[in-house]
Amino acid sequence: MPPSERLDILSRPKQLPPGFREDRRSVYWIDKLPPLSGSEGTTAFALNNWQEGLCRAKPVNSAWRGEKPGPIWPVSKAAQNATASGRIEALSVAKSTVPGFTPERPIMTRVSDGAKKATASDRIEHLAKEKTYAPLKIRESFEFDCFIWDQEISRAARNARCSDRLEVLAESKRHHPNFQNARGIQWDVTDSAIKAIATLRLQQLARPKSRGKNDNYDPYRVTGASLHARATPRIEELSMPIPRKIRQKRVGGGAGAN
Template sequence: MATAVKSRRIDVLSTPKQLPPGYREDRRSVYWVDKLPPIPGAEGTTQFVLTDWQDKLCGTKPVNAQWTGDRPTPIWKVSQAAQKAEASQRVVDLAGHKNCHRDYVPDRAVRTKVSDAAQTASCSARIEQLAKEKTFSALPVKESWEFDCYVWDPEISKSAKNARCSDRLDNLAEPKRYHRSFQVARPVMWSVDDSSLKAIASLRIQQLARPKSRSKYETFDPYKVSNGALHARPTPRVDELSAPIPRKVRQKKQTGGGSS
């Protein structure tokens, strides 16, 4: 009797996985339902039921009755009437090219031909004078400034050097005088004269400069207002001056609030 061959671990792992009981293949529909369709089709898919309006909306757009398909070739036969047709005057006008502006001048060529009159023309004396280059005279540079051309001696005529101004110009050239009460600013430090240093205050100034003497039993409150000041009444003139200007007085707005 043959002995049973013991299975190896690799043989157990190589066996395919067994399908569970009640397994069914994936449905061909793109969606998933919890229960089978009520009316399964021939291939097991759901059979949809549409209304007449839904069926009409799902249909293709009808083609126009006058629509003609594309021509099979860009070359087609032209009818005899089209060959013998004559365009109206309006079509002829529209088919004509656009005219240029009356002042339009075409571009000149790069090489232009000079006329014989221009070649033999002679300029006037004024044009020759304007065509000459401007000449400048040498600047009278000072001898001590030979290397600086921006400094030169101003040529002042002898008549200008010996000229005398009028009395009016002489008066205008005088500086403005100070006010008769003008005083020059005093220096920061100045000397005090001997009379001021040796001056002695008079008896009256000494009395005014001495502080008020009070006894040690006298209590003085500088912030206490006297009874006379408390009961004082301003005069009618003071009341008039203290009142605000009438044009700057604004009445308060009274809002009509209802009482509860």
């Protein structure tokens, strides 16, 4: 096939399928088109009996009389001449208070003459007196070891003997069997510690890190390759600050600035 005929075939538009219909009226995929109603070409609605029943409006109650025209309406003669029943009269009676109920007293009360002329009893006067305490025996520091304290201790307290239980509780707590007193700041080093020899493993750990033949190694020296290194475009892109945080440097203009 010549190239010109091949180009003519490729330039032709794609053919539509046999059942294709332009501008479908339904957005849902269906096996067949719905029935149409009338000349307008709209979709005909098909409802069952249950759906038609749900579409109907709810019927109004037969006893419903609509809303009243306003907050004030005429009262019928029957309502004006009506007589309340015994139950309604019993409910309309105000609730009685408790027999011992007393109303709240005002903030400013009136003191009766009896309260003004009242006299306190001996018991009340005794309770009204403030409590008195015996003065504390305070002695100077040099009097604590004085023999005069022994004269103030009663003979019964001197001859008192405690019970067996108190003696058990008064005993001091024993130390643990493995308890050892604190060592002194300076102590003698034992002969075994002086003549001790480190193991091979300790000698390996104590040996500094080997640098090979380079005995004059300087950890702060930068190699030539590191000095001439260049960052990749991606690293330069990541090292740039965020564009919204970049602030242009403002050139200061004084009195002589143009």
